[in-house]
Amino acid sequence: MIWNKEMECMSRDKMTELQSERLVKLVNYVYNNVEFYKKKMQAIGLKPSDIKGVEDLYKLPFTTKDDLRDNYPFGLFAVPKSKIVRVHASSGTTGKATVVGYTKNDIEAWAECVARCFSMAGISNDDIIQVAYGYGLFTGGLGAHYGAEKIGAMTVPMSTGNSKKLITMMTDFQATAIACTPSYLLHLSELIKEEDLLSTIKLKTAICGAEPWTEEMRKQIESSLNISAFDIYGLSEVMGPGVACDCKYHKGLHICEDHFLPEIVDSKTKQPLGDNQLGELVFTTLTKEGLPLIRYNTKDLTEMYHGTCDCGRTSVRIGKFKGRADDMLIIRGVNVFPSQIEAALVGLEEVSAHYHIIVDRINNLDTLEIQVEVKEEYFTDEIRSIETLTKKIAHAVNQALGLNAKIKLVEPKSLTRFEGKSVHVTDKRKLY
Amino acid sequence: MVAKQLSVFIENRQGRLGEVLAVLKENGVNILSLSLADTTEYGLLRLIVNDSQLGKEMLSKEGFSTIVSDVLVVKIDHKCGSLQGLLTILSKENINVEYMYGLSLDGDQASVVIKTSHPEKAMEILKAQKISTLTNEDLKDM
């Protein structure tokens, strides 16, 4: 089913017209309500009246994650705090989180986008859906939840952390759909097989997102559970899950482009690229009131293509992600920057500033190992003291990332020293 | 005077233990006893050597995390119950034993290396009980 036929199947001309109209309004809105954008535009001699439609988009300056950090927490909000009804937060590149704010209308628009995505996956009010993304500052849980409620599905807010209960309820409630990360779903499928519940469960649809996954992984999920799996995309800065989703033809993810105007820009020149060209995905939020963003660079690498899909939707599509333009890692659905780990380690006097991160996927679950050099003067001859130190480091890392990491102490000066920009990560997973 | 023990932190990777031993051998440091406490990730090699100062210097120079700590090397009779008797003495005085391992001597004498919570105090207690311990000087000649 197509949730919003008017928007999802609009002709290209009409869509361009709508986007242009919204863009012009947005540029005036941010110019008048966000000091940051006013200054940024003035600095390059750009007036709101210079933007007459989407063809002028390229004239506008980019927004980066660092801009969000520099204006922490509410500096980029375009409305007074009294109009904000919700905030979420995601990992920042350093210790500070990236905070996003939503007005009532933003929450409504978000639910609309998620509802479109869920409909694209064939979910309706007849479904019972378990939302197994984290509920909290992370946008996954509440984002999926509001969309599921909007389409009228029976929504079960599982959140994360209790696989046994999830499977029990999946069986007892006869749940037909689940929203979670793809790696977690594979992990669940193993547990379901172990408990010999494969023939008992009624699951038919999975909406997976919050981390990159391959076409092979989708097929693996589909065959192991005998279900259909769909890829949902989003990021908190832009909104959360629901920015794009793929339909049953799996020929790219349809973007809710009446809300989020996408561009692909060249990684080096930052110039806009045409269809089927690999570059960095950039979004301009067309309808957001709380935290409107102009040309926000997601740093996700992909390509974009226009044309009518077999499903009938005309909305522009993005391909599977090919990687990241920065060093951000997505571990168990959580965004992690090596710099966050570094910041946590620098705060500990016992360890040196050198570290190495090893990410792997074992039994379908991401593992994070951090190798740390302990300063010689902090070594002891007792295992107990070393274990205490290991726990202390693990705790600091957990506080910084919200993730458990395995800490491996290594000999002083044993980690490779790098000149200039450090290469601190070995990612053994096959994500792209 | 208490005896000095070398503790070396070694990662659990192939050949690392051998490298430590090679450094000691090349510098003529004789190992009198050793114990390897290992976890899945790393090991702690504890050594009683004839020259702890030289051993520490050379290992540090080669990049091994090495520390020197005070331990007791206690002579005990090679007979049933002697170790238990020793531990009873220490525990009565509230001295905790962190870890221990054996060090063999010639003849019918044996000795144990003991790391305690209070090495100096433990020495006094043993002295009062006429239990002999080996000092660093004694180890030098071995």
Ligand SMILES: [Zn+2]
């Ligand atoms: Zn489609």
